[in-house]
Amino acid sequence: MQSVSRQGQEPRSGPWWTRRWVQWGGGILLLIFLLLFPYLFPRPFLRRMAILVLLWSLLGLAWNIIGGYGGQVSLGHAVFFGLGAYTSSILLERWQVSPWLGMLAGAAVAAIAALLIGWPTFRLQGHYFAIATIAAGEIFAILFRNWEWAGGAVGIYLPLIRGDQLVNFQFHETKVPYYYIVLVMALLAVAVTYALERSRAGYYLRALRADQDAARSLGVPITRYKLIAMVISAVLTAIGGTFYAQFVLYISPNTVFALMLSVQMCLVAVLGGLGTIAGPIIGAMVLIPMAEYTRVFLGGRGGGLHLVVYGLLIVIISVFQPAGLVGLLRRRTRPTPPPAMPTPAEEGIA
Amino acid sequence: MDLTILAQTVASGLLIGLVFSLLAVGLTLIFGVMDIVNFAHGEFLMLAMYVTYWLWVLWGMDPLFSLPISALVMFILGALTYLLVIRYVLDAPMLAQIFSTFGLMIFLRFLAQVLWTEDYRRIRGSLLEGRIEIAGVFLGRPEVAAALGGIITTAILYWFLKGTRLGWALEATAEDRTVAALMGINTEWMFTLAWGIGSACAGIAGTLLATFYPIFPEAGAVFVLVTYVAVALGGFGNITGAFVGGILIGLLQVVGGFLWEPRFKDVLVYGVYLLVVLVRPQGLLGRR
Amino acid sequence: MSLLETHGLTKRFGGLVANQAIDFRLEKGELVGLIGPNGAGKTTFFNCITGFYRPDEGRVFFRGRDVTGWSPERICRAGIARTFQVVKTFRDMTVLENVMVGAFLRHPRPAAARAHAEAVLETTGLTHLADVQAGGLPIAYRKRLELARALATEPEVLFLDEAMAGLNPGEIQEAVAMVRRLWEQGLTIVLVEHVMEVVMPLAQRVVVLDYGQVIADDTPERVAKDPRVIEAYLGERFAREAREG
Numbered sequence A: 001m002q003s004v005s006r007q008g009q010e011p012r013s014g015p016w017w018t019r020r021w022v023q024w025g026g027g028i029l030l031l032i033f034l035l036l037f038p039y040l041f042p043r044p045f046l047r048r049m050a051i052l053v054l055l056w057s058l059l060g061l062a063w064n065i066i067g068g069y070g071g072q073v074s075l076g077h078a079v080f081f082g083l084g085a086y087t088s089s090i091l092l093e094r095w096q097v098s099p100w101l102g103m104l105a106g107a108a109v110a111a112i113a114a115l116l117i118g119w120p121t122f123r124l125q126g127h128y129f130a131i132a133t134i135a136a137g138e139i140f141a142i143l144f145r146n147w148e149w150a151g152g153a154v155g156i157y158l159p160l161i162r163g164d165q166l167v168n169f170q171f172h173e174t175k176v177p178y179y180y181i182v183l184v185m186a187l188l189a190v191a192v193t194y195a196l197e198r199s200r201a202g203y204y205l206r207a208l209r210a211d212q213d214a215a216r217s218l219g220v221p222i223t224r225y226k227l228i229a230m231v232i233s234a235v236l237t238a239i240g241g242t243f244y245a246q247f248v249l250y251i252s253p254n255t256v257f258a259l260m261l262s263v264q265m266c267l268v269a270v271l272g273g274l275g276t277i278a279g280p281i282i283g284a285m286v287l288i289p290m291a292e293y294t295r296v297f298l299g300g301r302g303g304g305l306h307l308v309v310y311g312l313l314i315v316i317i318s319v320f321q322p323a324g325l326v327g328l329l330r331r332r333t334r335p336t337p338p339p340a341m342p343t344p345a346e347e348g349i350a
Numbered sequence B: 001m002d003l004t005i006l007a008q009t010v011a012s013g014l015l016i017g018l019v020f021s022l023l024a025v026g027l028t029l030i031f032g033v034m035d036i037v038n039f040a041h042g043e044f045l046m047l048a049m050y051v052t053y054w055l056w057v058l059w060g061m062d063p064l065f066s067l068p069i070s071a072l073v074m075f076i077l078g079a080l081t082y083l084l085v086i087r088y089v090l091d092a093p094m095l096a097q098i099f100s101t102f103g104l105m106i107f108l109r110f111l112a113q114v115l116w117t118e119d120y121r122r123i124r125g126s127l128l129e130g131r132i133e134i135a136g137v138f139l140g141r142p143e144v145a146a147a148l149g150g151i152i153t154t155a156i157l158y159w160f161l162k163g164t165r166l167g168w169a170l171e172a173t174a175e176d177r178t179v180a181a182l183m184g185i186n187t188e189w190m191f192t193l194a195w196g197i198g199s200a201c202a203g204i205a206g207t208l209l210a211t212f213y214p215i216f217p218e219a220g221a222v223f224v225l226v227t228y229v230a231v232a233l234g235g236f237g238n239i240t241g242a243f244v245g246g247i248l249i250g251l252l253q254v255v256g257g258f259l260w261e262p263r264f265k266d267v268l269v270y271g272v273y274l275l276v277v278l279v280r281p282q283g284l285l286g287r288r
Numbered sequence C: 001m002s003l004l005e006t007h008g009l010t011k012r013f014g015g016l017v018a019n020q021a022i023d024f025r026l027e028k029g030e031l032v033g034l035i036g037p038n039g040a041g042k043t044t045f046f047n048c049i050t051g052f053y054r055p056d057e058g059r060v061f062f063r064g065r066d067v068t069g070w071s072p073e074r075i076c077r078a079g080i081a082r083t084f085q086v087v088k089t090f091r092d093m094t095v096l097e098n099v100m101v102g103a104f105l106r107h108p109r110p111a112a113a114r115a116h117a118e119a120v121l122e123t124t125g126l127t128h129l130a131d132v133q134a135g136g137l138p139i140a141y142r143k144r145l146e147l148a149r150a151l152a153t154e155p156e157v158l159f160l161d162e163a164m165a166g167l168n169p170g171e172i173q174e175a176v177a178m179v180r181r182l183w184e185q186g187l188t189i190v191l192v193e194h195v196m197e198v199v200m201p202l203a204q205r206v207v208v209l210d211y212g213q214v215i216a217d218d219t220p221e222r223v224a225k226d227p228r229v230i231e232a233y234l235g236e237r238f239a240r241e242a243r244e245g
């Protein structure tokens, strides 16, 4: 994947996988594989899994923009997912508005919510920011749980539209179209991240993540750039929300505004590696099958044994690989600092 | 408006607030010492409720007497959490720390679900059952006992931190762990102790709650989210702040539910919190 | 009006007056040394000017405009750049990327920013380290990188906070030469150094702070002979000797 190398230039030396042509070649092969996937693996279980992996790649990539590049650990991203899902679903249910238009409306609503949440909370740092985003997320969850007009705690069953046409964003005969739709969405997230990484905003975000004061001293308006990143992230997340609603055809506050959802978006990105394009994708490819298989093997008995295992795995991963899976590759490609100058004592004359 | 109803409302807010205070104090103690938020704090609370429940059902032990047992069990569980998990993420990025305790939360919550199902359970007929009346205001005895327990435990903890050598060593570790180590304090032991004591607070709160609140695997989640807010409201790591924050949250919940609608009560809690940190990003009593 | 002026600049931390009614003038093209014992208030003064602290009293004028209370990013855009006493490297970015962050201020397009950053690396002698992860650099290089980053914003005035503390004598020589070169190219520079020996040969004018007040403002030669300055520094030396036994 591209992002293993440092942004924007050909590394002068390094392991073979950091060469640009290797990365592009690998990317193209992967893309061909992804395009053929539904036909290579026609089993519904795998198809569903692939759809979920792509959806979570999208969500992880979206979270990564503000959480990874910008370093602002949001635990309230379910708000944007839920707003995306609810906006398109309400529009469809009440006024028969096409989910595609609903998706755009949902993205707009989520963008506004991102500004409303970001404006007060971006002055906070570390745990204060994380807790504040949890609080914001809970406010939305409670409001939607009690908003009878929007289905209350029960939620919304989406009206079924037969005919399996792309304009309807609903497919009952085969799930393959869902696969391609979410693939395009995930690729959109990759493209957005790729462009961001190379733009001024991408540099500014990484700078303010490392040190806000230093960034400001270099003329970076940090709040503005955090808000930009938050809005982009929210829009992509909301798109994922609409997709989810159309795919599952049922939404409720407890599924689309859940704190667990926010946490898993973050987890996908963290697991793969923060602030990289490959990270969230790898994270989704590892985490989602892991969750699905444990569910299949252990979930049958009811109860939630698979979640016990899932929780345990999360603990183990954070203890043993806190830098994420991409960190494993990173460690070996990072250029070593020069030995040239002798390192003087940090104090010295001072 | 009827004054008695108002008094009734404020009193019950105060009582439940004191339970939040106890939970928040435990959480903030751990944070103060090592800058880690224990997202599994609510699950410790929930486990303590089950400990109390099973001691009651199997051996007929009244919650009043199982209190020290569940405190001890949670102390051990907290200490083990530190020794088996947290120790390894002390210097890891904040996200790794968050996920280590978050994973633990999921693990414990669903373990409880697998072991004891999602059924609501209740303890009926304990010594604390009944109501008392003070000047026309009726209060549940379990609630009063829980509030008293919250005050007493916090007071003891306060005395321990300010008045004993061990507490002083703990505070020194919270201040600066390197300096503390240089002064000959065994910081490893201090961290274990902080986790033990912090979790024991959740244990005591759990037993006290079990006398009047249903016991089920997600019970911890109900309480702990607002407890985080209480901790952040008071200022992370600040014991007094957490105590005050807990009471404020309890009052906000009940008063908000009274003025608006009970089901929206937490909206007021979260909303007020966001407003407060807008003005004071470090919380009410926190240092920058 | 001078390029930069402060009028009665005062900053308090609780009861402590870190800067007390400082009147300071900086002419275009000057190289001024700002010295003073530990805790004299030098860094605080920098922070007040560059927008990191809001002064309690007094005003700051830059090119005749009142910039008091402006945000750091706005001050930087106006043409005042600074470095930090405790280096604040963007650790997981490369040296080139660090400098590009500064360059983006006046060159929004990445290619232009990169070109400008490369030019700055050239003048600061960091080109050979362009692709190195900045977090792993020795302190001397990180100080130089911080200078390069500030330069990349194309400032009119540069505030250097102890850019030479922690360097060995050879590295100090290099740093002094670089500062002198930048000044000769037309940059206005304010140099905070704790140590007089570094500032004296470099600065045209030296301002001495003690307990938040300006106690001397004159040529290096005359400042060095000023009894109040000597007393301030002697006091510190005695204190240090007493402390170290």
Ligand SMILES: Nc1ncnc2c1ncn2[C@@H]1O[C@H](COP(=O)(O)OP(=O)(O)OP(=O)(O)O)[C@@H](O)[C@H]1O
Binding pocket: C013, C016, C018, C036, C037, C038, C039, C040, C041, C042, C043, C044, C045, C085, C194
């Ligand atoms: N944010 C702050 N809060 C409280 N006190 C502060 C703060 N910043 C500085 N001070 C105090 O103000 C005084 C001046 O500090 P300052 O850092 O400006 O001194 P300095 O001249 O830069 O010293 P040094 O040579 O050690 O860098 C000191 O007594 C310091 O303790």
Ligand SMILES: [Mg+2]
Binding pocket: C042, C043, C044, C085
């Ligand atoms: Mg200083």
